Amino acid sequence: MTVSTISVRDMHCASCVGRIERHLEGVKGIVATHINPARRLVLVEHASDTDPVSLLQLIEDAGFQPSLARIDRGSAGQRDLLKRLGIAGLAMMQVMMFAIALYAGAFTGMDEAYRRLLELASLAFCIPVVAYSAMPFFHSALSAFGHRRRGAGLSMDVPIALAIAAAFAVSLAHTLSGAGEVYYDSVVMFTFLLLAARYVDDRLKARFEDANASLGNLPEQALVRDAAGSTRPRNLAQIEPGSLVWVEQGNRVPLDGTVVRGTATLDESALTGESTWVRRLAGEAVFAGTLNQGAGFELRTTATADATRMAGIAELAARAQAGKAPLARLADRIAARFVPAVLALAAVTWLAWQLVDPERAFVAALTVLVVSCPCALSLATPAAVTAALTRLRQNGAVLTRSDALEQIASVDAAIVDKTGTLTAPDPQLDGVTWLAASALSHDRLLALTAALERHANHPLARAFARACPDAEPGALSDVTVIPGAGVSGRFGDTRLKVGHAAFCGAPEEDARAVFLTVDDVPVARFDIADPVRADAAAAIRGLQAAGLEVTMISGDAVERCAELASELGIDFAARQSPETKLEITRALQQRGRRVLVVGDGINDVPALAAADVSATVLESSDLVKSKADVLLLSRRLGALVDLVHIGRRARRIVRQNLFWALTYNLTAVPIAALGLMPPWLAALGMASSSVLVMSNAARLLGRAGAD
Amino acid sequence: MAILLLLIPISLLLIGIAGALFLWAVNHDQFEELDRHGFDILDDSSGDDS
DSSP states (O other), X not given: OEEEEEEETTOOSHHHHHHHHXXXXXXXXXEXXXXXXXXXXXXXXXXXXXXXXXXXXXXXXXXXXXXXXXXXXXXXXXXXXXXXXXXXXXXXXXXXXXXXXXXXXXXXXXOHHHHHHXXXXXXXXXXXXXXXXXXXHHHHHHHHHHTOXXXXXXXXXXXXXXXXXXXXXXXXXXXXXXOSOOOHHHHHHXXXXXXXHHHHHHHHHHHHHHHHHHGGGOOSEEXXXXXXXXXXXXXXXXOOTTXXXXXXXXXXXXXXXXXXXXXXXXXXXXXXXXXXXXEEOTTOEXXXXXXXXXXXXXXXXXXXXXXXXXXHHHHHHHHHHHTSOOOOOHHHXXXXXXXXXHHHHHHHHHHHHHHHOHHHHHHHHHHHHHHTOTXXXXXXXXXXXXXXXXHHHHTTEEESSTTHHHHHHTOOEEEEEXXXXXXXXXXXXXXXXXXXXXXXXXXXXXXXXXXXXXXXXXXXXXXXHHHOTTOOGGXXXXXXXXXXXXXXXXXXXXXXXXXXXXXXXXXXXXXXXXXXXXXXXXXXXXXXXXXXXXXXXXXXXXHHHXXXXXXXXXXXXXXXXXXXXXXXXXXXXXXXXXXXXXXXXXXXXXXXXXXXXXXXXXXXXXXXXXXXXXXXXXXXXXXXXXXXXXEEOSSOTHHHHHHHHHHHHHHHHHHHHHHXXXXXXXXXXXXXXXXXXXXXXXXXXXXXXXXXXXXXXXXXXXXXXXX | OTTHHHHHHHHHHHXXXXXXXXXXXXXXXXXXXXXXXXXXXXOTTSOTTO
C-alpha cells in the first residue's frame, strides 16, 4: 500500500473535487482518495504496483493539471504532540478539581483518609502526564546536556524537565509517606500550558512548510522525445542537457533550454515578478518555472534540474538566509545563564541545610527549584508571541516563523517592490469608448482585440486576457507584432490593428490608451489602469509615521516609477535586478538599519532572504512565500503598518513579562533558600506569576483598532 | 462523603475511556483536514441519492 500526494493547483471549488473523485472512483488499484481543497492536494491510497503517473493521467482526464507533489510532511510529529496535549488536558481538568478540594481542605480541615484518596487520584492522573505528555521535555533536556559545549546552550527544557521531575518526585514521596505537600496540579498545568504553546507554534510552521515544499511548483516529470521520435514522461532529475522536451499549454517549463519547435508564449512572473507575457521564438532561451500560456512547444534543455536559473535564485536566497546572524531566543539566552545559577543554588541550599538541619534539606532544595521554576520566564515570550500572532492574523498578516516578531519591532527602514506589491497584481481594462460603428458587434470586437493582444509582448495584454478570457488567437491570420507600437492581423477579410494612438492613426496622444482599428478606421479606445492598491498611500504614510525610511525598488522603467514615487512621497530605485535589489538591502543594513523588504516576485527573493524581516503578498508564488517571514493575506497594505505596531507592542510586553518573571524569581529564590517559604506558597507563587505573564500577553489581543 | 470512595474511581475510569477515545480519534484522522468539511456543503455532486 502506497500513498501518493498529488498537487492539483487548478482545483478551486467543490465541484472540481467531485469531478476528480468520480474519475478516480472504482479504478483498479486505488483504495481510497482524500482530497484537501484548501491545500489543493489529492492523496491517493493505492496498491504499490500502481504507477503514480497513471494517477496523474486520470486527473488530467478530468480536466486538471496535476503534478506529483514533493510533499512528505512530518504530520506524524504534530499528531504525536496533539495526543500528548490532549492527554495532559484531560488529566489537568481532573487534577485541578482535586487540587481545589485539597486546598479547601487545607484551610477548613479534611479527613486524613479523604486527603489521601484525593492525592492518590491526583497521582493516578499525573502519572500518564509525566510518563507520556512531558516526555519531549525530558528527551530534549537530556540531549541538551549531551550536546553541551562549554557553558553554551542549556536550553529552557532543562529546568522545565527538572521542575516537572522534581515536583513529581517530591509529590510522589509525600504521597507515599503520607505527609507533606503535593504539587500534582502544578506539574500537570505546567506541562499542559507548555505543550499548548508548542502545538500552536508547530501548526503555524507546518502551514508554511507546505509552500516551501512545492518550491515554485515545478512538475516532477517532463515529456521527453527520444531519438526514435516517441515521447514519454521522465523524471526531471534524469534528464540530461541536450534532451528534447515538449511543454504543453498551461504547464510550467520544467527545465532551462532553448526553443527548437513552435513559439513559446510565457508568463515569466514566477521568475521575474512582472506580470508580462513574453514570446520566445525558436533559438531563444526559456527558463524553468515559467508558465506556458500559448500553444505547446519543444525545447532543447541546456541545464540539469538542479542547475536551472530558478534553482540558482533559490540557492542565492538560501545563502543569504544562512548569512543572517543566528538569533537565539531572548528567553533562552536568559535561561542559559539563569538555569545553571538555579541548579547551583538548589545544590548549595541542599548542602547548607545538610549542615544546619539535614531533615529540612530536601524540602528546602526542592522549594528553591519549584519557586524558581522558570515557568513564567519560559511563558513570557511564547505567550506574548502567540497573542501577537493571533492579533496579526486578525489584521491580515501571518508570520511564517515566530521569532521574526522580535526583528519586526526593531525595523527602521522598508524596501517595497512596485509591481504587484504597491500596485494591484494585474492591470485592468478600465473602460471602452466606441468611436465608430462597425459591422462586427462590440463583444466580437472585444474578443478579437483580446485575441490579438495574446500575441503581443506587452504588459497591458493581461488586462485584455482578464476582461475576455475566452479569446481565441487561432481565429486570426497574418498576425504581425510591432514592438512598442501594437499588433495587426486579419480576421477573415477584415484588417485589425491594436496599439497606441500613433500606430492606429487615432487623434489623441495618451500613452495609457490602446486603440482598435477595423480596416484602418479607429473604432474603439481602451483605457487601461495599472492601479495602485487602494490604501498604498495611507500605508506608506503609516510606515513613515512609525519612523521607517521607505524606498521603492522595481525592475520597471524610470518614468513609471518616478510618477508613482512622487505620488507616494518616497525614494525609488528603478530598473533593478535581483542582485542589485540584494545589494541595496545589504547597503542599508551596513549603515546599521534594520530592513523590512516587501516584494512579490522571485526576483525579490534574494533581497527578501537577506532582509531582517521580509513580507510578501498573497498573490506571490510559493517560492517567495516560503522565503518570506510575513505573508499579507488581505489586499490591504495597511497590514504592514499594523505589523510594525504590533511587533513593537509585542516586544514591549515580552520585556515587561521577562522583567516581572525575573523579579519574581530573584526575590522568591532567596526566601525559599532560607527555608522561610512553605512549599505551597512556592507553588502558588509559580502559578500566579504565570497567570500575570499570560494576562499581560493577552492585552495584545484586545483594543481592536487601537493602533 | 463515603460516596467519594466510589465516585473518584469511577471518574478515573471515565477519564480513561475519554482518553482512549481521544487517542482513537487522533489515530483515525479525525483531526486531519479540518478544512475539508466546510467545503462539502458547496459540493453538489455528493449525496446524489437525496
